[in-house]
Amino acid sequence: MTVGEAAAAAPARRSLRALLSGLTVITILGLLFGVPWWTLTLAGADWPVGVVAAGSVAFVTALLAFPVLMALGHGARRLDWAARAGDTLLGVIWVLFVWALLGNVAKLVLAAVGVADPTRSRAVAIGAAAVSAGLLIWGYAEAMRVPRVRRVEVTLDRLGAGLDGLRVVLLTDTHYGPIDRARWSARVVAAVNDLDADVVCHTGDIADGTVAQRLAQSAPLGDVRARFARAYVTGNHEYYGEAEGWLDRMRELGWEALHNRHLVVERGGSRLVVAGVDDITAVHSGRAGHRADHAAALAGADPDAPVLLLAHQPKQIGDAVAHGVDLQLSGHTHGGQMWPFHYLVRLDQPTVQGLSRHGARTQLYTSRGTGFWGPPFRIFAPSEITLLTLRAG
Template identity: 40%
Template sequence: MAIPTRLLVFFSLLSLIVVGGHLYLYRRLFRDTGRSPLWRRTGAILMGVLGASLILSRPLMALAPSAAMSAFAQGSWYWMGVAAYLLLTMFAVGGARTLAGWIARRRAAPTNPAGNAAPVSEERREFLARAGAGVALAATGGITGHGTWRAFHPPVVNEVAVKLPGLPKALDGVTIVQLSDIHVGPLIQRRFMDELVARTNALKGDLVCITGDLVDGSVEELGHAAAALRELRSRYGTYFCTGNHEYYSGDEEWTEALTRMGVTVLRNRHVRVGDAGASFDLVGVDDWAAARSGYPARGYDLSAAISGRDPSRASVLLAHQPAGWREQAQKAGLGLQLSGHTHGGQMFPFTLAVSAIWEHDAGIFREGDYSLYVSRGTGFWGPPVRVAAPPEIVKVTLLA
């Protein structure tokens, strides 16, 4: 299959950002902090290798999967988080130095009308560069250390109550445990999954719903880790809808594998949850972006998913992305949508960017009789770092 143009554009932009960022880090951490040719040459090589690891790790994993390549990919993910915060802290330190210089010039203006700054010696310039680099490295270490602990620490449990139109009185108080964006892969493996399953079972939900981006790899690579889902226990079972990362990992293969694990996969279809006396419809759709990811035959099809259902019945929609809640789910009369995808930004200050891009970035949203919950995700993607956006397990209580 041909590589989509949008993927080539994304990869090209990513490469430019990575190269530019590592050139800046080389300048601030090596060129400005020492005049030794060996020191600068070492820095250039180090920054070159680390930058290349960010660009090449994923293609190399796809071309030659192995234990060594997996370790290489893990290292590149860690470096991505460190590099992001190094850049931010170096920018902050540089800005502070610029501001301090401007203030000093303003104060000197009355006695120095020409505004000529006193020359700065090479030794002092080098000292300031080293001090700034030291501050940036210390700050980065503290931030990424805490963020890594938070990423691997047990997710917080957020509980929310939602009034669901049409829900039978007999089902008042039924609970859904939502997991989303676990991203089983090189860094999230069986031990993480076993602990997650145990914590999910402890919540004693009536059903478990996984709203996409479960995996980042093939069934052959990650089947053992994902098989922990067999141990999920709930009254009405476990349900799953695809996320965009399932299409990168083999959506059809994972559909079959999850079905063998006892997980009900909802791909543009609905099922009845409950019994003959009282029930509601659980609707699941494929990811919103599937067609744009090179899978035109598959993708979000809410019309197919709700075909044949009684519109007066209570309903819950599982859709990986919050996109389409107002335009699709509400118009179809679906009372509650459970989504993920955004990670809540995962890392400050990217949390601010996600809030600006996504109208519904994380948490509960209500409009009239309709509700949407967007999970920050239970795992992480990319850097194993969570800053100001902790992972979560969501327990939703449905009210009649």
């Protein structure tokens, strides 16, 4: 193929990719809205015509409104009211979709034991709707509450006796966003300060939106207390907006922005290197100097001192192992946030939550996150403020 032919073929390939992407989105939306519509309003339930009509209008209206709300809320205009509505609708339809699917499995069981329609389909429809409503109410309360403190002890073979018992508090994925959670943020900070931390870390995804939009919600972070250090690294959501702006904001609030660099914590003659790297997506952001650079982060560090690494995504663990890191702290997964989404997260990440070992030396702690992204619900994936107590080997 000549250069000219290749250039001529490129637009066709882009058009094909755009078409396939569009068809994929349409298919996903069709399933998300179509399965619960079919299960709750049709599918042998023989509801009165008025019920079928009202249910159909509700689902069609929601389906047509959803892409508009998401475009207005998360596109160039960043309208918070639209984001709130679109995100909530996404959460509601996800839960309805999941329980409609499970309801159809239950329908097979009911059929096997002799329950006939319309009783069978009506029972499934009412059951799916009732369970979904209950989970959404509970999930909203879970998302909005101050996270519980999750206490974890981690033994590091190379940690010196002087640092035995070092208290490290981990915040991550606060996602200050279209729902104003300034008071929630202040309560989270109060909970952190009650833990008497030596080091407080934030492993990214501070906010969705610009610094100016989220000034009030991020302001309480300036009141976080730590005996030795407050350290922050970027997450992938910073690179959807103002990565440099959030690095500057955290510096303004008195935090150490570990933009591929490290600091040293010392007590009782023992030392701990606290390093941080940019999120793995930074290299594709187009921002000069932004990429996950473990070598730069550890340049000049004492090779005999243990390393605590902040890296937003668990899948950055491979580079951590290669650079001899002792413990990596990450977030990003939200623990799945809304069951059973954690199964999909697991396809992309080596862990979804908790402590795991990788290689002979390196351990990884993955937080379920302090806040939430998008849908204001947490279902079977509670948020957390993590208190890690480091123990000498």
